[in-house]
Amino acid sequence: MFEKTGIPSEEMIMGKFPPIERINKGPVAVVECYKEIPCNPCETACRFNAITIGEDINNIPVLSKDNCTGCAICLSKCPGLAIMVIDGSKSDTTVQVKLPYEFLPLPTAGEIVKGLDREGRNLADVKVIQVQNPKSFDRTPVVTIEADRSIMYKIRNIRTEAK
């Protein structure tokens, strides 16, 4: 189905998430790259050797959950915007999620925005914690949101409204 719709199955998604114990320890990347394509900037960008693709750049990236610091450099480097960072260390009831977001208007910290799933459906209102848009991210801003744990495996996008 994924190849017909672009929507990964629950099984595919869960296969990319590190175990909950790791998520609860601190920020860690979720690399949702499911299909072999010739591409390896995530591996090149990572300073902690946390993403491995190897000699054949068509290989699917493999994340080392222990090496990954959740620094989020790879989020703005992935041409497919396939990576997010999840952090369950801040609260028992919520997680913080960093998402690449290349749309206007950019939200600001404290703002409430729509949290969307992988089909673009509205899941819940979520709070924006931080918006990073330094020059080194090359016009791929990274937005950190706080979401309820009940939607931590579902949330994958946000929508902002024009002011």
Place this chain on the structure above:
Amino acid sequence: MKQAELLIIGGGPAGLCAAISAASSGASVLVAERNKNLGGQLVKQTHMFFGSEKQYASTRGIDITGILLHELNKYKENVEIMTDTTIVGMFEDGVVTALHKEDNYFKIKPNAVVVATGAFEKALAFPNNDLPGIYGAGAVQTLMNVYGVKPGNKVLMVGAGNIGLIVSYQLMQAGVQVVAILDAAPKIGGYLVHASKIRRMGVPILTSHTVKKAIGKEFLEKAIVCQVDDKFNQVEGTEMEFDVDVMCISVGLTPLNELLSMRGCQMKYVPQLSGMVPLRNDNYETSIENVFAAGDTTGVEEASAAMVEGYLAGLCAAAKIGHMTDDFEERKNDYVKQLESLRSGPVGKHILSGIEQIVIKGEQYV
């Protein structure tokens, strides 16, 4: 008659890389580009490129032209660039005719040529496909990303290859609504990371669907689409209606090969390479001595492959006309490895099965 050591036809990714490679080998290069600006399709590609560092992965297409021109500028004593110059003919005696702007015809006599003319968009036949509001994806991208003009307000994208997916995303970035993306094929043709990022913006991707007809009086007002079966026949009773003012046709590209045909290069129809392409050897030299080809004109692929092909063809063309560098083998092997690497995955396999049909080994073209 203008003399040139190496003429490069086309100033897109393949042509610019061929120019860099040849000029850095010591050849005098003349680049002829029909548009006012260099860069070809790169000038509208606001997305980040795939590939690896050597093909500028993770850099946006719009920024790659600048990187290539900066590189080319290092060899400016060896390089002449003519924009607004269309090559209109290539003849048996090696003479090439050119048209600068609208009325200045002249002849060029190069020692060798690299043809890097790229590709052009295929069309799709359906009733009323000539209504205003029905665009090729390239036109939409040009309007939007080069001139900052919105092509319309509600778009139906036809084609779920990489261009269709990327242009849909860029339309949304420009604040234009994309109601759906369709494709007659049973599977999404483009990279699935692109498909997923559009899908999570809420845009449905309808595979096994095609356009039945367009409706509108003065301009496009509605699109009627329907399902197709596994033989691409329209299925009665599956019609859907979309109120749209833009239909964007993105059903693939085909190599732009008239100059190569005219020159008498042996050509072959290869579906995997999206059309008629020249037979060539490992150095990207065609069946006509000293006529090289690189980029989409030798088979439609990603721009990353076109750039590496350009570097390789430029290097070999320069060597052929007396500018063999000490590090020729090393550089050639590097480019060959890069191409192998870009083509080693599932998409590349398809391309390789096409390339196998056009590469002539042995003495004939060496």
